[in-house]
Amino acid sequence: MTGILGIYFFDERWNVCNFGVYGLMALQHRGEETFGLEIIGNSRNKIEGEGLVEKILINNKKINGHICLGAVSPSISELQPFKLNDSVSLAIDGKIISIEDYRWDSTLSYENNLRRAFKGNKIEDAIDFFSRCKGGFSYIVVNDKKEMIAGRSSLGTKPLALGKMGFEGGIIASETCVMEVIGERVPISPAENIEPGEIRVFTPLSAYSECIENCTKRAYCSFEYVYLARPDSYINDIPVYRVRRRIGEILAEKDDIDADVVIGVPETAIPFAMAYSNKTGIPVEKGFEITGRRVRSAMKPNQLERLKGVQLKLNVISEVVRGKRIILIDDSIVRGNTLANIVYLMKEKGAKEVHVRIGSPRIISHCPFGVEIPPEDELIGRHLNEEKIAEVIGADSFRYLSIDDLAEAIGIKSEELCLGCFSNSYPEV
Amino acid sequence: MKVLLVGGAGREHAIAISLAKSSYSPRIYCISEMINIGIKKLVEQSNGEYFRGNINDPNVVSNIAEKIGADFVFIGPEEPNFHGVPDKLEEKGIPCIGANKAVSEIEMSKAHMRDIQWKYKIPGRLWYKKFKTFEEALPYIEEYADSIALKPARQVGGKGVKVIEDIQVYLQDDKKKLKIAHAESIVKEYMKDYDDTEYKLLIEERVWGPEYTLQCFTDGRSILPMPIVQDNKHAFDGDLGMETGGMGSISCGLTLKYGIDDERSLLTREEYEKSAEIVKMMVDAIQKETGKKYHGVVAGQMMLTPVWGPTIIEMYSRFGDPEAINVLKALKTDLIEICEAIISEKLNTIKLEFDENAIVVKAVCPEGYPNRRDLAKNHPIKINNDIINNENIIWASVDINNGAIVTGGSRIVECIGIGNNIPEASLKAENLCEKISLEDGWRVFHRSDIGSEKFMERRFSLANLAREIYQYRERKGLLGKRIIWMPGKGLIEVG
Numbered sequence: 001m002t003g004i005l006g007i008y009f010f011d012e013r014w015n016v017c018n019f020g021v022y023g024l025m026a027l028q029h030r031g032e033e034t035f036g037l038e039i040i041g042n043s044r045n046k047i048e049g050e051g052l053v054e055k056i057l058i059n060n061k062k063i064n065g066h067i068c069l070g071a072v073s074p075s076i077s078e079l080q081p082f083k084l085n086d087s088v089s090l091a092i093d094g095k096i097i098s099i100e101d102y103r104w105d106s107t108l109s110y111e112n113n114l115r116r117a118f119k120g121n122k123i124e125d126a127i128d129f130f131s132r133c134k135g136g137f138s139y140i141v142v143n144d145k146k147e148m149i150a151g152r153s154s155l156g157t158k159p160l161a162l163g164k165m166g167f168e169g170g171i172i173a174s175e176t177c178v179m180e181v182i183g184e185r186v187p188i189s190p191a192e193n194i195e196p197g198e199i200r201v202f203t204p205l206s207a208y209s210e211c212i213e214n215c216t217k218r219a220y221c222s223f224e225y226v227y228l229a230r231p232d233s234y235i236n237d238i239p240v241y242r243v244r245r246r247i248g249e250i251l252a253e254k255d256d257i258d259a260d261v262v263i264g265v266p267e268t269a270i271p272f273a274m275a276y277s278n279k280t281g282i283p284v285e286k287g288f289e290i291t292g293r294r295v296r297s298a299m300k301p302n303q304l305e306r307l308k309g310v311q312l313k314l315n316v317i318s319e320v321v322r323g324k325r326i327i328l329i330d331d332s333i334v335r336g337n338t339l340a341n342i343v344y345l346m347k348e349k350g351a352k353e354v355h356v357r358i359g360s361p362r363i364i365s366h367c368p369f370g371v372e373i374p375p376e377d378e379l380i381g382r383h384l385n386e387e388k389i390a391e392v393i394g395a396d397s398f399r400y401l402s403i404d405d406l407a408e409a410i411g412i413k414s415e416e417l418c419l420g421c422f423s424n425s426y427p428e429v
Numbered sequence: 430m431k432v433l434l435v436g437g438a439g440r441e442h443a444i445a446i447s448l449a450k451s452s453y454s455p456r457i458y459c460i461s462e463m464i465n466i467g468i469k470k471l472v473e474q475s476n477g478e479y480f481r482g483n484i485n486d487p488n489v490v491s492n493i494a495e496k497i498g499a500d501f502v503f504i505g506p507e508e509p510n511f512h513g514v515p516d517k518l519e520e521k522g523i524p525c526i527g528a529n530k531a532v533s534e535i536e537m538s539k540a541h542m543r544d545i546q547w548k549y550k551i552p553g554r555l556w557y558k559k560f561k562t563f564e565e566a567l568p569y570i571e572e573y574a575d576s577i578a579l580k581p582a583r584q585v586g587g588k589g590v591k592v593i594e595d596i597q598v599y600l601q602d603d604k605k606k607l608k609i610a611h612a613e614s615i616v617k618e619y620m621k622d623y624d625d626t627e628y629k630l631l632i633e634e635r636v637w638g639p640e641y642t643l644q645c646f647t648d649g650r651s652i653l654p655m656p657i658v659q660d661n662k663h664a665f666d667g668d669l670g671m672e673t674g675g676m677g678s679i680s681c682g683l684t685l686k687y688g689i690d691d692e693r694s695l696l697t698r699e700e701y702e703k704s705a706e707i708v709k710m711m712v713d714a715i716q717k718e719t720g721k722k723y724h725g726v727v728a729g730q731m732m733l734t735p736v737w738g739p740t741i742i743e744m745y746s747r748f749g750d751p752e753a754i755n756v757l758k759a760l761k762t763d764l765i766e767i768c769e770a771i772i773s774e775k776l777n778t779i780k781l782e783f784d785e786n787a788i789v790v791k792a793v794c795p796e797g798y799p800n801r802r803d804l805a806k807n808h809p810i811k812i813n814n815d816i817i818n819n820e821n822i823i824w825a826s827v828d829i830n831n832g833a834i835v836t837g838g839s840r841i842v843e844c845i846g847i848g849n850n851i852p853e854a855s856l857k858a859e860n861l862c863e864k865i866s867l868e869d870g871w872r873v874f875h876r877s878d879i880g881s882e883k884f885m886e887r888r889f890s891l892a893n894l895a896r897e898i899y900q901y902r903e904r905k906g907l908l909g910k911r912i913i914w915m916p917g918k919g920l921i922e923v924g
Contacts, residue, residue, distance in 0.1 A: 010671055010800070013610050018603050166592050167663065167672040184594055187894050188637045189668050190887070205796050205804070206874060207665040 001228055001371050002073045002080060003027025004091040004160075005178060006140035008148050008202040009066040009169040012041065019171075019182045020068040024053040026181040027174055029230055030093075031074035036081050038089055040142055041065025048079060066169075069142045074372050082111055087121040087144035090114070093174055094137030094158040095370045097429050101132060123147055127199055131212050134429040136219065136369030136418065138194075140172050148172070148202040154215030155427055156196025157369050157418055159224060159235045164189040170207060172200060175233035193237045219418035219427035223371055225410050226360040227268055227331045238411060241271060246409040247359045247401060248275025251329065254405075255280070257355055257397070260324040263287030265342065266313065268331040272359040276329060287321065287328075287346075288314045314342055322350035332360045333389070334373070336380035340393040347394065356395040361403045361422040373421055430455040430765070431477070433494050435484050435514065435527070436505030437461025437468060439792075439825035439843045440750035443757045444505055445471045446820070447764040455765060458497050460484055463837050466817070467824030484509050487517030494523050501525060501768060504725070507584060510746050511537045511625070515724075524772040528727065528746035531719035535711060535727075536746040540582040540628040542711075546741065549714040552909065553707050553731070553740035555636060556923055559628040563616040566630050570608050574601050576635035579611050581619045582628040584743075587674050588799075589619035592635055636734040638895035639695055639888050640742065641685065642678075642752045643704045643729045646767055647712050648776040649722035653767075654705040656683045656759060656783055657696060658752040659888065660730075664799060666878045673792075673799045674839065677858075677879035679851050680755040681787035687885060688850025689785045695892050696733065704731055704739040711744060724771050728752070735898035737909050751790045751843045754823055758845055759783040786847050789854040789880040792825065792840040793865040796872040802838035809833045809868040810841060816864055821845040821857075841865060841873065846880075855880025 005023045007016050020037045036048035037056060045063050047056050053072060071080035071091040081091040098104060102117040118129050126141050126149045136157025140150040150172040152160045163171035163179030171183050176191035183191070194200060197215035201208055221228070224235050225243040233240050248271060262284045264273025277284035291312045326346060333339055343354050362381030367373050376382055380389060381400070390398035403422055407414040420426040432448055432455045434441055441461065445468045448457055459468050460480040472479045478497065482489045485508045494502050502518055504510060504527030513530040528536075535542045540559040547554055559582055560566040574595055581589040591611045595604045616629045641659045645652040658680040664670035681688065685695035696704070708729045716723055728745035748756075757764070761782040770776045797805030812834055816822055826839035842865055846858030862875045878884045902908050911923040 011607075014607055015603055018600055022597075022599055162667065162669075164667070164669050166594060167670070170669050182597065182600065185596065185637065187891060192667055205801060206872070207670050208874060209666065 001030050002071055002093040003030030003174045004093050004138065004140050005070040005174070006091070006142065006148050006150055006172040007068045007169065010204070011168060012066045014066045014168065015064050016066050016068045017063050020070050021053060021056050023171065023173060023178045023182045024070045024072055026178045027072050028053055030174060030228065031072040033076045034073045034079050035071065036079055037068060037070040038081055038142070039063050039065035040067040040146060050076065067142060067146060067148060069140055084115055084118045084141070085121065088118065088126070088141055090139060090141045092137055092139045093370065094153070095135050095368060096133045096137055097135035097368065099133050121145070123149055123201055123203070127210060130199070136221070136429065138174065146204055149199060150194070151199035152194055152196050154197040154212050155217060155219040155429065156236070157219050157221050159229070160194040161191045161234070162194055162200060163191040170202060175229055175235070177230045177233040180232065191234065193234070218416035220412060220416060221369065221371070222406055222410060222417045222419050223421060226406070228371070231271060243410050244271040244359070245275040247406070248272035248329070249279045250405045250409055251357045251359065251401060252276045252279035255357070257327065258325065259327045259353070259355065261285050261320065262327045262329065263320065265328065265330040266290065269329045269359060272331070273329045276327065282327065285320045287317060289317055291315060311341070316342070316345045316349050318349040321346045324351055325353040326351050327355050327357060329357045329359060332363060333358050333380060334363060335378050336389060336393055343394045353396040355397045356390070356393065358400045360401055361406055362400050363421050365421050365424040367421050368426060369418070371421065431497055431499050432457055433497060433499040433502045434459045434468070434505065435490055435502060435509055437463055437465040438505065438750055439823045439840060440748050440753040441465065441505035442467040442823045442825070443754040444503060444748070447757045447760060448503070449475060451763050451765040453765045458499065460490060460493055463826070463828035465824050466827060466829065466834055485512040485514070487512060487514045490514050491517045491521050491523065494518060495521060499523060501772060502527065503768065505747065507533065507536055507745065507747050525724065526768050526771055527725045528723055529721055531721040532715045532723045533746035534719070535715045535744040536584050538583060538626045539580055539631050539743060540626070542744050543631070545714045545718060546711070549710065551707060551710045551714065553737045554909070555740065556634040556911065558632045560630040561628055563613050563630070566612050566632065567609065569632070570605065570612060574605065577608070578633045578635050579608060579615060580631040580633065581615050582631045583620065583623050583626040585619050585623065589615050590672060594635060636732060636736055636740060638732045638734040639892045640730070640732045641695060642749045643708055643731060644748055644752060644756055645705065645708055645727050646771060646776060647723050647725065647727050648771040648774040649712070649716055649724060650774055651777045652705065652709045652712060652727065653776055653779060653781050654708070655756040655781065656680050657685050657701065657704070658749070658755040659685060659695065660749060660752055661876065661879050665874070666876050671799055675749070675751050675792065676876045677789065677791040678751045678755050679789050679880050680759065681851055682785050688787055691850060693889055695888060700733065700739055704729060707739055707741060711741070733892055733895045735895050735902070738899040738903070751792060754790045754843055754845060755788045758788050758847070759786065787849065787851045787854040789846045789851060789858045790843050791858040791862050791875050791879055792843045793862050793873050793875045794840050795836045795867065796874060798839055806836055806838035808836045808871045810836060811866045811868050819861065822861055836867070851880045851885055852882045
């Protein structure tokens, strides 16, 4: 997954640069390894680098322009936005699997295949190209005519939203939280969901939308709701926080455990734990303290980095766990070592029982649409059942959320969700 | 009876239709800078005459009125008022529906309007500062970081207003730069052709809430308020894009209901009455200030804000465009009877009657509007009988050029949809919009979202939110007050 951002001011006197920087910071949770921000005005300039977007804040003052295209990526090898040709740049979240009337050349990189398949520099060229692309993706492109085109693939797998800045311009971003950080105050003009198959066009004279015909099949990414998106975002008009609260409630409804305290693993699982507590009446407490900056440990590319992240992030507060029976809730379990580490720490600090609940179904399979999931032989859920996992991580009990319960919590029929990483069954693109 | 209509935009076409429906069967004459084919048809049908000329020249207009022996003149737009066309007509003894030069100051000078509102303590007054030069404004903008509206201190065809929301400290520097750049262009560009106001730049506090226009007839003694209309200023769907003269407007009953038999409405009855009271107070105040009588149409372009509830954003010394189309379409009372009552100052004897129907008006514009009218101009319009004879298509900025009907650079037509509720009326307007295209393939656009269910839901929830806050302030006795505490200075109260 990637966070993508496009900002368009109609009035050329605006300098978009800081809007771009803060907009990308609001998307930072979607990728912490590389970033890029292209600023388009009288000339085109690009700032890019590795690590956190905050780095751009230094020495960006000289760059001017009223349009920008940016991205944050969780992969060190992926630097976005990138050029499709001399005049067109692209930021894309997700994956294009195939392109109508184009034979994929497996000897070329993914980017180079897109470059070969893409022709022209006009709005119509971009619309035609992305209409022929199959897969699960959202994209924003800018060209040298100061035009910006953005859209979602017809399945709607990846999110994309439109925000407004008064009479001044518009924002396209992976998540609506961006609009609250850099856009107009929300009561006045709430962010709008861009519909699957919809294409949004901005030109110096106009802004309008078009639609790919005959796209009624949906495969919204369910992992966005569980883990990827920020809880203050709306994905497909559904508040992410509401889904996470509902997940906590469902976990509580399915449980009948006598426990003393509920603890959520920061940050994503906190709302699950709060809802679980509210539902059962078992008090919720803050179980961990963070050392250093917040990092998304599961997104770190290697094991050592992940463990460093986990241990710094998750120091167990002894007073909370000593002598207690604990319901410990996490958003997902991938390899199991994070949880094993936490449960071990809790027991070491005197926890009587630790019952682990996971706010998502078991992850058993890869994501063809770009969510970074480890190879299948590293996925604990693919190889062990719940009892065995409990033994491995040292928990007194262990339970997942079921796939049906996840669909219920999201509030979208499971036929309209992509549940591939949980079910190993993928939507037809 | 002979009536001379001044102006040739959509608003004037709507006025012409209402005049033509009158039981007085008047001969309709018109003067405007471009030839509006809709008005032209009504002029011809009533055996009147169409003149092309400068409507802002009091001599030109009054000479034509004299020549044709007009019983009265109806002035559509604001500029003839500002230029004293009604005054000249009065001098010559020709009755006129149109605010004279003195009273039309409530629209022309936005600074003067605010002065009056504060002097007479009229509710719904926004905090403001006025400046004669850019240099005078500069230190002020440098020092105060706040959400503001920058406006030319004079009405300049609705152009030049910029609203800058400045609440995110991390974006403050960029916003300040733009405030300064825009303040400079207001003084040096937008105002450069106008020397009739003392002040050049107005800075107002920025407020939010649903906007609405309350248009009223007045004879200077009383006012007759019409149904409120909501205009939509953003150029593109979803309230996106530049500010325009108005891309479409909705109305249903006095308080803008969702539908005829619907409980939901944008304003409460109380807010409607409060708004009318505010407009009446403005009319009384301007008459007292100038010693002149107000004969014509007055409108409050208002907003239901958290600070005040009903609040004046700007005043109009005439009908709004497209808002005129909504109220005139719904008006059941004979327009000429109303005009006569204004002229004889017996407006209190008239009871206005309106249809309860939901009415949605949508403007179709050539691409390039509003900022590049040079590109939007002179494109031939595809014409057929279906369009020409449709009474729900109002012609706006069009002209006849070498026999061809061409775009004038602004809104081409305004399409009316009527229904039991607003979304239904919106769909009907939508169908008419689809009929409009240009011979040379130049792109036209309109807003398909205006009046849709989703759109209405947003407008109503915004109104509810603003209402909750202003009612809380009202209960606390804080209406219109802004209290701040500055370290070292203590409590400061504004307003």
